[in-house]
Amino acid sequence: MIVMKRVFKKYTRGPLALVNVSLLIEQGEFVYLMGESGSGKSTLLKTLYREEKVTKGYVEVCGQVVAKMKNREVPNLRRNIGIVFQDIKLLTNQTIFENIAYALRVIKCDERLIETRVLAVLREVGLEHKVNEYPGDCSGGEQQRVAIARALINNPSVILADEPTGNLDHETSVAIMRLFYRINQKGTTILMATHDSQLIEQIPYRVIELAKGKIKSDRSQSHVALLSNEKVKEYTTE
Incomplete structure (x- = not known):
């Protein structure tokens, strides 16, 4: 590997x-x-x-x-490869959904697939309820879990x-x-x-x-x- x-x-x-x-x-x-x-x-x-x-x-x-x-x-x-940084690197002016969906939009995935996949990874890290919030609304631990969800988005x-x-x-x-x-x-x-x-x-x-x-x-x-x-x-x- x-x-x-x-x-x-x-x-x-x-x-x-x-x-x-x-x-x-x-x-x-x-x-x-x-x-x-x-x-x-x-x-x-x-x-x-x-x-x-x-x-x-x-x-x-x-x-x-x-x-x-x-x-x-x-x-x-x-x-x-999924990459998780210490300083998280979330886009503060974008919702949690948009932060995670970005990687899929870059490769031009279908929007229905993007929604399904983003909700799935947020569910996996226990943050499905934060989907429409912004990074500033989340604790440090929640932001790190968002970063992990972002790393998981492409399997x-x-x-x-x-x-x-x-x-x-x-x-x-x-x-x-x-x-x-x-x-x-x-x-x-x-x-x-x-x-x-x-x-x-x-x-x-x-x-x-x-x-x-x-x-x-x-x-x-x-x-x-x-x-x-x-x-x-x-x-x-x-």
Whole structure:
């Protein structure tokens, strides 16, 4: 699903942002990407959806070779990827419906299909009742759930999430993580950059840790090994 081989990324100024990064993420995995600020987490994610071009190396996402991709091919790649940003990036002058529908209108979907699909993803994140409200009418947690709904609108194979709980309190963060857990249980691959070790301890999966652009460690944390099924169920159930 995601392949990186000997990837380097150098910006015009500063040291290498990514240094000889190689990793493989299988379909259906849930992987945390950890590291201090400046460790390369956001850069790594950006190279996967081609916001940034790698300086050297091989990148493949959903069967598409990203590193050699022409600019005109990037939109097709992103239809297979859902992206959740820490700063959410909702259009404040558009309703929740319009924020989510935008991605489908860009590819000229039928309006009846758009309405059906938007309501379906809002139902999935528990916000169907907010369909005609504006982002400013929603709490921080609700806005993040809208951002997740927007990421789901094209039925992506992969979701890339950059610190999605970074600006939220613990209780709201737990609710967002429950939502990601349910999405992953349906087969969607999730790669999430986070610094919240407490959440990782509560619902552990594979953890890739970056330091100064290099992979410092890559460890699998099976919830079967570290938590009883009962505790996982308790954590992930509303």
